[in-house]
Amino acid sequence: MNYQEFKETIIETAKSLGVDTYDLFYVHGDSISVYVYDNVVDNFSSNTHTGICFRCLIDGKMGLSHTQLLSREEAHRLVKDASESTEILSTTSDSQIYKGGATYPPLASSTEEAPSVETLKEIAFSMESRAKNADSRIISVPYSIAEFSSHEEAIYNSYGVDLKNRQTTYTIVSEVVVEENGQKKDALEYQTCGTLDELTPNTIVDKAVTRAISTLGGSSVASEKIPVVFENKVVCSLLGAFSSVFSGDAARKGMSLLGDKIGNEIAAPSITITDDPLYSKSPYRSAFDDEGVPAFKKNIIENGVLKTLLYDLESASAVGVETTGNGRKASYSSGINVMPFNLYMQSGTLTLDELFHKAENGLFVTGVKGLHASANAATGDFSLEANGFIIQNGKQGRPVEQFTIAGNFYEFLQSAQTIGNDFFFQDTVGAPSLLIDKMDIAGGITNEEDTK
Amino acid sequence: MKIEKSTAERVLLAALSTGGDFAEIFAEDTLTGNIRMIDDKIDSASTGKFYGAGIRVLKGVNCVYATTNDLTEKGLITCAKKAAASLDGNPSTLPPIQWIDRQYPNHHPVDLYPSTVAFKQKAELVKEAYHTLKDFNAEIVQASSSLIERDQSVFIANSNGVYATDRRVYSRMALMAIASDGIENQMGFEGPGMLKGFETFGSDINIKEKAKVAAEQAITMLHAKNCPAGIMPVAIENGFGGVLFHEACGHSLEATSVSKGNSEFTGRLGDQIASTKVTAIDDGTMVSSWGSLNIDDEGTPTQRNVLIDQGILKGYLVDLLGGRRMNMAPTGSSRRESYQYTPTSRMNNTYIANGEDDNDEIISSMEEGLYAKKMGGGSVNPLTGEFNFSVAEGYLVKNGKITEPVRGASLIGKGSQILLDIDRVGKNLDHGVGMCGSISGNVPVTVGQPLIRVSKITVGGRQED
DSSP states (O other): OOHHHHHHHHHHHHHHTTOOSEEEEEEEEEEEEEEEETTEEEEEEEEEEEEEEEEEEETTEEEEEEESOOSHHHHHHHHHHHHHHGGGSOOOSOOOOOOOOOOOOOOOOOOOOOOOHHHHHHHHHHHHHHHHTTOTTEEEEEEEEEEEEEEEEEEEETTOOEEEEEEEEEEEEEEEEEEETTEEEEEEEEEEESSGGGOOHHHHHHHHHHHHHHTTTOBOOOOEEEEEEEOHHHHHHHHHHTGGGGBHHHHHTTSSTTTTOTTSBOSOTTOOEEEOTTOTTOSOOOSBOTTSOBOOOEEEEETTEEOOOBOOHHHHHHHTSOOOSOEEOSSTTSOOEEOOSSEEEOOOSBOHHHHHHHHOSEEEEEEEEOHHHHOOTTTOEEEEEEEEEEEETTEEEEEEEEEEEEEEHHHHHHHOOEEBSOOEEETTEEEOOEEEEEEEEEOOOOOTTTOO | OOOOHHHHHHHHHHHTTTSOSEEEEEEEEEEEEEEEEETTEEEEEEEEEEEEEEEEEEETTEEEEEEESOOSHHHHHHHHHHHHTTSOOOOOOOOOOOOOOOOOOOOSOOSSOGGGSOHHHHHHHHHHHHHHHHTTOTTEEEEEEEEEEEEEEEEEEETTSOEEEEEEEEEEEEEEEEEEOSSOEEEEEEOOEESSOTTHHHHTOOHHHHHHHHHHHHHHHHTOEEOOOEEEEEEEOSBGGGHHHIIIIIGGGBHHHHTTTOSTTTTOTTSBOSOTTOOEEEESOSTTOTTOOSBOTTSOBOOEEEEEETTEEOOOBOOHHHHHHHTOOOOSOEEOSSTTSOOEEOOSEEEEOOOSSOHHHHHHTOSEEEEEEEEEEEEEETTTTEEEEEEEEEEEEETTEEEEEEESEEEEEEHHHHHHTEEEEOSOOEEEEEEEEETTEEEEEEEEEOSEEEEEEEEEOOOOO
16 A cells, blocks of 8 residues: 555545544655775665654544554554544643645755665765775774665645655765774764765765874863863754753743743853754755644844744644744654754854963863763753863863763853854754853873873 | 565575575564653553564675565565665575574563553553652652553564564653752653563552652752762662663673774673672573563574673673674674664673672762762763763762762763772662663663772762852
8 A cells, every 4th residue: 555545544534433633644765875894885774664643633632643554454543543542631722733724935845866876885985995094093994884865754634734845865974993002082973965966075084084083192181160162063962952942842841941031031142043944054954844834944042032932833822822833753653742943053253263262271172972861951951971172371282081071051051152153064953163161070080091 | 473484485585696695584563652641631642553674684794784664575575685686796596495493482471462451541550650750749840651662573584594483562651750949950760661561560660669769869859969070989879870881881792893893892801801899791581671582683592691700701792793703603682673773782681790798888988979879871982981871869978978969960981990990799789771772773771780889980060159
């Protein structure tokens, strides 16, 4: 059975069971990945996946069921299970299926065709060979990956909303291992973009090599409160991990501290944070959210002031505002949650050197780990493993590692006054480097190999 | 979930038609269910099916993988041919598959399969947990209680003759409480689960007790001050404290990284890699434990693998492909989140065994340090051994006594160093439930240990202003 037939069976079944308010969310993806290791194609993968999710609204309650098997029996089960599950749900006047009738921003689906396997092989082989020959300290190149994936989505609902979108993504990954004086270090860099033309494999390999080599000979630091310049990549990681602080749904449930702060200055005046579903530099763009609501660009924070939180249909109704078109699914099988599309902090005016100069003596943090375990939007707290470089007399100095950096994301936003101009966008998050006057650092492991 | 032998044979031979030396079919039919209560409302109840197959072909140490949602013979052969197409060997006459006649008994009994329990009954459990969390104390401003169920039926057949099926039933609850004083929030969490059916909530897991622990943790942390930063001895309580070993050592013993020379423990069998007090095991056979399996995702029966014996490295966790690189037999440790992933060596139920030290003495002999009562999650880079994890509930230790609670602590270090710095191993072994993420996706695992002490770790925290 194909999607069209499945959709018709759903419509029939819903009608026969008296289920008259529903939506159907369909995805189909194809991806090819080539991993090259040690001069051969070490791993080749050709994945196809299909998923379909049915939601129905009965007495103000939204049931949900999903499947990967397009069959008559599954279509029946979806409608039956989703409608039965509504019996245990609490009624809310806020759950809804989008009634449609709006205009959508003009955004063409991607027409990029899948490349030949040869094309991907060439890219991956060239990445490995470039990495291997880049420096005498390179001892291994664990990952040289080239991947293409296409992702189709279709939304259909009982009000006649009928939408389709196709996104294509190229992903390349380079990981290198370097060794010097008995110490091994690795670095991984990657790029995602929409078309073959935008790929820059040489740049990615060079970045990985440079990053790995720059971390050789790292030693630890003392525990203290000092100025920290966060590299743009790290600011992106923080912004991404804490993005749910901007969710109006999280706020109304006490899982974000921004609930009653609209109109307040909650960040330094130099901070503007934007969500843009149509961002031209991102391969993940859509004219509509996963409820079928038209998507649009909005400033969440503008010059330090909280202008809006993000909402889906349900949370917007509960709070008494309009949806911001941020009703999204983490995957086709999940329910609707509030999420940004392409979230970025706008660039400032200072160069990285000027940030170092302002810091005078401190740390330049270029890597953090443990965000997934530590980041908590409800509290804002984070406590992370970090690495980077010393800043000494206003200049970047020796590499440092094995220290922790602890703080609170809400305080981070308030203290981020000094913003760089080196905007970096990757996946769905973007940010410049920035300086925070005081961060808590803990360090000091002594290890014979590391002390210099 | 089963594919007829004749079909399986045709599919495997199609996969081997371009010079591969091993082919495997992994097919899956999985049912899932989730019910969540938050903000005084059951706001979501969902059910679903994951259905598909992955066909893998190996040629030496190279791997080819293709997936499909079409499990008819035609669909599977198309998929097999897609995989085979990327190898350029010549087709040759292949012998028929010699099927191994073997039984795979189920060691993990299930009484109430999730699909047989009514929504209403599940809702009652979720509500009971929610109210225990929310009503614990006026400072609890929000609670969330979720029931998470999975019933996975797998079919595995390969060109070596393995022909196996297995059914894994998982039942878990996620309990979260948020405490607030109007200005700040703190959180408490418990996530008990078993490789068992719905009956587990009446027999093995006391949901109300767990909910109270989560609520208590949130309240304690609300009134805690920031953990100071520095290097100090740290005592880590039993149960989920085992995440220390999982991150600091476990991942670095998986063939996934060892086989490519990307682990700090590559080539170190027989070496003293930990203090003599440490004996560590990864056991895939523990009855009904969240991380157990009858057979791994390559069809190899799971085993009890002794990784470290009194500090000496005894073995790695090996999958088929890793085993080819390392010239070692598989240890029943090959796992994948679903048919969407190629399998690789992972952990099951990993723990540090009970030791000889007295639990009270472990604390009383600490002049100044940290007592990590409850750990959060963490991660590791197996190449360098650098790991991190968060302390969910901590207390300062002063003059041999556990004193005030502290929040926001994280622990970092190098796996190889921390193993050598374990200077006490107590006697109250317990296991905690979690999900582990790696290149073959997210898999259910347990981590465990008795109360242990590390003589010095870098503790990340914040100074009071």
